[in-house]
Amino acid sequence: MGRAKPYAIPKREVWNAYKRVRANQGAAGVDGQTIADFEADLSNNLYKLWNRLSSGSYFPPPVRRVDIPKSDGKTRPLGIPTVADRIAQMVVKQHLEPRVEPRFHPNSYGYRPGKSALDAVGVARQRCWRYDWVLDLDIKAFFDSIEPDLLMRAVRQHTNCPWVLLYIERWLKAPVQMPDGSIVGRERGTPQGGVISPLLANLFLHYAFDRPCPNAWCRRPRAEPPA
Secondary structure, rough: OOOOOOOOOOHHHHHHHHHHHHHHOOOOOOOOOHHHHHHHOOOHHHHHHHHHHOOOOOOOOEEEEEEOOOOOOOOOEEEEEHHHHHHHHHHHHHHHHHHHHHHOOOOOOOOOOOOHHHHHHHHHHHHHHOOOOOOOOOOOOOOHHHHHHHHHHHHHHOOOOHHHHHHHHHHHHOOEEOOOEEEHHHHHHOEEEEEEEEEHHHHHHHHHHHHOOOHHHHHHOOOOOOO
């Protein structure tokens, strides 16, 4: 008789993850494999991925970095995982997202299911009629600066699933392949462009801004600024 896998990950979860990744499309990672290439041997590729995830032997390959031009002349680093890695990340996301999403602040709109930038603009427009001031701030290089130990503490507040914790830690340590082909290790951050990264970023922000104390700043009544 075959030995049971260390981690009970249903094959159906891998299949559902593949369908979501396929719908999003996306470029090839460091292996050059496109979604069409992956689908050329779909059954075998999905089985191998499930087998490695279930056995604990899955290690993410390096993330391919591309630099996206910004309007100010600078660039934004974007990380592109391989197709198989995007599916693996989606498997973990499907497990974690239902556990953390309901806890996020109702006024949070970034990278959330059922919400969009247009929704945020609509709410901001309504509130602009009620207030004659606005706060605008930006966290410099946020995705690249997240402290992994603090992030894992936040993840453990919502799940003790061994394989979810194992693979998130491995993704946070996965190296980056630079445009010149060199491999660079990573000590912090979660690459912008990964499937799991937006959810992890929102979870980190939830504890940084929404949960420091019962009277968190974004829940306080809006006072008029001093004259």
